[in-house]
Amino acid sequence: xxxxxxxxxxxxxxxxxxxxxxxxxxxxxxxxxxxxxxxxxxxxxxxxxxxxxxxxxxxxxxxxxxxxxxxxxxxxxxxxxxxxxxxxxxxxxxxxxxxxxxxxxxxxxxxxxxxxxxxxxxxxxxxxxxxxxxxxxxxxxxxxxxxxxxxxxxxxxxxxxxxxxxxxxxxxxxxxxxxxxxxxxxxxxxxxxxxxxxxxxxxxxxxxxxxxxxxxxxxxxxxxxxxxxxxxxxxxxxxxxxxxxxxxxxxxxxxxxxxxxxxxxxxxxxxxxxxxx
Amino acid sequence: xxxxxxxxxxxxxxxxxxxxxxxxxxxxxxxxxxxxxxxxxxxxxxxxxxxxxxxxxxxxxxxxxxxxxxxxxxxxxxxxxxxxxxxxxxxxxxxxxxxxxxxxxxxxxxxxxxxxxxxxxxxxxxxxxxxxxxxxxxxxxxxxxxxxxxxxxxxxxxxxxxxxxxxxxxxxxxxxxxxxxxxxxxxxxxxxxxxxxxxxxxxxxxxxxxxxxxxxxxxxxxxxxxxxxxxxxxxxxxxxxxxxxxxxxxxxxxxxxxxxxxxxxxxxxxxxxxxxxxxxxxxxxxxxxxxxxxxxxxxxxxxxxxxxxxxxxxxxxxxxxxxxxxxxxxxxx
Numbered sequence: 388x389x390x391x392x393x394x395x396x397x398x399x400x401x402x403x404x405x406x407x408x409x410x411x412x413x414x415x416x417x418x419x420x421x422x423x424x425x426x427x428x429x430x431x432x433x434x435x436x437x438x439x440x441x442x443x444x445x446x447x448x449x450x451x452x453x454x455x456x457x458x459x460x461x462x463x464x465x466x467x468x469x470x471x472x473x474x475x476x477x478x479x480x481x482x483x484x485x486x487x488x489x490x491x492x493x494x495x496x497x498x499x500x501x502x503x504x505x506x507x508x509x510x511x512x513x514x515x516x517x518x519x520x521x522x523x524x525x526x527x528x529x530x531x532x533x534x535x536x537x538x539x540x541x542x543x544x545x546x547x548x549x550x551x552x553x554x555x556x557x558x559x560x561x562x563x564x565x566x567x568x569x570x571x572x573x574x575x576x577x578x579x580x581x582x583x584x585x586x587x588x589x590x591x592x593x594x595x596x597x598x599x600x601x602x603x604x605x606x607x608x609x610x611x612x613x614x615x616x617x618x619x620x621x622x623x624x625x626x627x628x629x630x631x632x633x634x635x636x637x638x639x640x641x642x643x644x645x646x647x648x649x650x651x652x653x654x655x656x657x658x659x660x661x662x663x664x
Numbered sequence: 665x666x667x668x669x670x671x672x673x674x675x676x677x678x679x680x681x682x683x684x685x686x687x688x689x690x691x692x693x694x695x696x697x698x699x700x701x702x703x704x705x706x707x708x709x710x711x712x713x714x715x716x717x718x719x720x721x722x723x724x725x726x727x728x729x730x731x732x733x734x735x736x737x738x739x740x741x742x743x744x745x746x747x748x749x750x751x752x753x754x755x756x757x758x759x760x761x762x763x764x765x766x767x768x769x770x771x772x773x774x775x776x777x778x779x780x781x782x783x784x785x786x787x788x789x790x791x792x793x794x795x796x797x798x799x800x801x802x803x804x805x806x807x808x809x810x811x812x813x814x815x816x817x818x819x820x821x822x823x824x825x826x827x828x829x830x831x832x833x834x835x836x837x838x839x840x841x842x843x844x845x846x847x848x849x850x851x852x853x854x855x856x857x858x859x860x861x862x863x864x865x866x867x868x869x870x871x872x873x874x875x876x877x878x879x880x881x882x883x884x885x886x887x888x889x890x891x892x893x894x895x896x897x898x899x900x901x902x903x904x905x906x907x908x909x910x911x912x913x914x915x916x917x918x919x920x921x922x923x924x925x926x927x928x929x930x931x932x933x934x935x936x937x938x939x940x941x942x943x944x945x946x947x948x949x950x951x952x953x954x955x956x957x958x959x960x961x962x963x964x965x966x967x968x969x970x971x972x973x974x975x976x977x978x979x980x981x982x983x984x985x986x987x988x989x990x991x992x993x994x995x996x997x
Contacts, residue, residue, distance in 0.1 A: 466868060471767060498870035508865035510880060521869040524879070570865070577870055 414441035417581060417611040418463060423477035425458055427470065432458045435477070436637045438630055445603060445612045447622035447643065450632035451658065456615045459632065460583050463613060464500035465493045482580065498525060501574030505586040507566035509558035509573075514541075514550050517558045517569060521577035536576050544572035545602050564595025571602065575610075582606065584614040588621065600625050619659055623647050631655045707974075711967035719968055723917045724950065728961035731954070733972055738919040739832070739912075739944035740901060740976070746836030746940060747843070747900050752893060755844055756882075759851030759889075764877055783845035791909025794838025799910050801827035820934030825941055830911035832920055833940035838906050843896040850892025854885040887991035894984040898977045904948040914953035916945050947973040 418440040425433035433455045440446045448456035461467045462475060465486065478485050486496055498521070510517050518537045519527075527533060537554065541547040546568045550561070558569055567587060574582055584603070588596040603612060603625045616622050622629050623643055630640040631654070639646060639655045650656040722732025766772045796802060805811045805826045815822040828834045858881050866876040882889075920942035921935040922928065929936055945953075947969060954966035 464868060466864065469864070469867060494870050494872050496870075497868055502868035504861060504865065504868075506861060508859075508861045510862065510865070511884065520866070520871075520879070524869070524871045524875045573865075573869065 417442040419480040426474045428472040434636045445607045445626040446628045447626035448615045454632040455635040456632045500581045501579035502583040503587045513555045515554040540572040540576040544568045581611045707967045714964045715968040731965045736947045736950040740946040747839045750840040755847035758848045763855040779845045788905040790842040791906030794910045798834035832944045839900040846896045851889045854888025858884045890987045891984045898980040
């Protein structure tokens with residue numbers, strides 16, 4: 388890890404910042420985006436976005452549809468690269484390393500930055516094979532090791548108890564909420580440092596959503612999580628930091644509690660009070 | 665409103681048109697079915713009593729009672745096998761390149777357009793192509809002195825005639841060219857039907873493009889690709905014109921490579937390598953040949969040949985349907 392910079396957020400102490408010993412924790416920056424412009428062909432989707440995400444915390448990206456929050460999320464593991472004609476200017480650092488440098492291998496990057504999509508996307512294979520896909524393609528062959536990874540990931544994703552007796556059954560037989568937790572487990576199996584979530588609960592029923600939220604709450608102790616959500620209550624519940632995007636620009640970023648109770652920008656206030664979007 | 669007399673009379677007319685349209689669609693369906701039934705009945709009628717065990721074990725003969733499809737059956741089998749060997753990797757490779765790797769630009773849309781056009785080129789044209797490219801090799805080798813390329817293998821010597829001449833390999837390469845556009849298009853459609861989210865999920869887990877294609881995209885599109893390949897192969901199996909053009913013989917009293925059973929292959933594996941360079945005949949050629957014979961009895965022999973050909977085609981199409989049904993159950997998006 389390079390020189391840990393202090394977080395850019397206000398110095399007002401927060402319960403979340405208290406470690407187990409009760410002492411205040413200063414989190415280093417995990418993701419550091421500076422002056423990011425992003426283009427789909429000739430259409431500019433992001434304008435000069437500068438945003439830092441502290442290590443082992445949850446950053447929620449909120450904003451109306453088409454505001455660029457998902458685009459920004461996908462710049463973090465370079466998933467936008469697979470869309471033809473896209474272009475990024477500015478820098479994005481992951482743990483101090485510029486991920487858009489020409490010698491960066493996106494395959495290695497995506498192992499470090501996992502992603503969970505809006506619609507659960509289990510492979511049409513067994514639960515076991517779904518979880519082990521990431522480790523296997525990275526070259527893990529040892530059966531015992533794979534079995535351990537499956538158990539660890541499923542436990543982390545709070546799915547182990549429900550599926551431990553049917554690991555060889557098709558993942559498509561799981562319910563929607565279980566499938567999404569399976570996708571989270573699958574992302575955890577490659578041991579990422581960062582997990583990106585693109586509206587992970589928007590297609591789920593309230594009970595499943597609550598489980599996903601609980602899960603995010605637990606995972607943030609070990610991982611840096613960036614989550615795009617349309618649901619502001621969700622953002623308030625799971626995140627320590629919130630960034631509000633509007634028309635491709637980052638309008639405001641801050642501690643979730645502050646941003647929701649005392650927004651500094653008019654547009655943020657209008658959005659969170661439901662006056663638009 | 666709805667009890668206005670005007671509305672009522674129009675309503676009756678609207679329903680009438682609905683029934684007329686349904687009747688039209690039904691008769692269109694029946695038309696095809698009835699034609700097929702007439703064809704099948706007339707052929708079965710004609711071939712009655714001619715299709716027996718010896719029909720499969722006899723070579724062709726000038727006597728209609730002794731004529732059989734042995735050479736044609738083995739010829740068709742090898743031709744099909746070799747065509748499949750050439751077509752499957754090239755067809756899937758091209759489809760994967762066009763769908764997964766190629767950038768969507770003018771060049772690829774031009775290639776796409778030409779593929780669609782090639783799929784519509786008459787088969788006789790492919791015959792001409794096959795004749796000059798594979799059979800004669802543009803006359804690059806003089807016909808008077810037969811040139812043979814000898815390759816020493818550990819168990820036998822492989823003799824490759826140059827040019828290929830009217831052999832199975834020429835026929836198979838020609839048929840491959842003929843069905844490749846169809847196979848590529850079918851495989852592309854199948855690849856396209858794999859949801860992009862599956863690719864994204866694999867890529868996001870740190871899979872390379874090749875790993876994504878190999879482990880997710882191809883397995884998910886196998887049923888579609890297999891169906892397309894089998895249907896294209898069954899088309900190739902029924903082709904006569906290009907094989908006539910490249911000079912497949914109609915009368916031959918040997919099977920390719922002299923192989924008449926699987927035991928022969930085990931006893932003499934070297935004969936397998938002779939197969940591609942053997943002269944051959946095949947089922948549709950044989951049928952075409954018999955029909956043109958003067959003796960009326962040969963019409964019955966031809967009918968029996970058609971039954972064998974149709975049986976083989978039916979078997980292949982049934983396999984295609986089976987694969988489709990089988991995999992439809994196991995993969996759902």
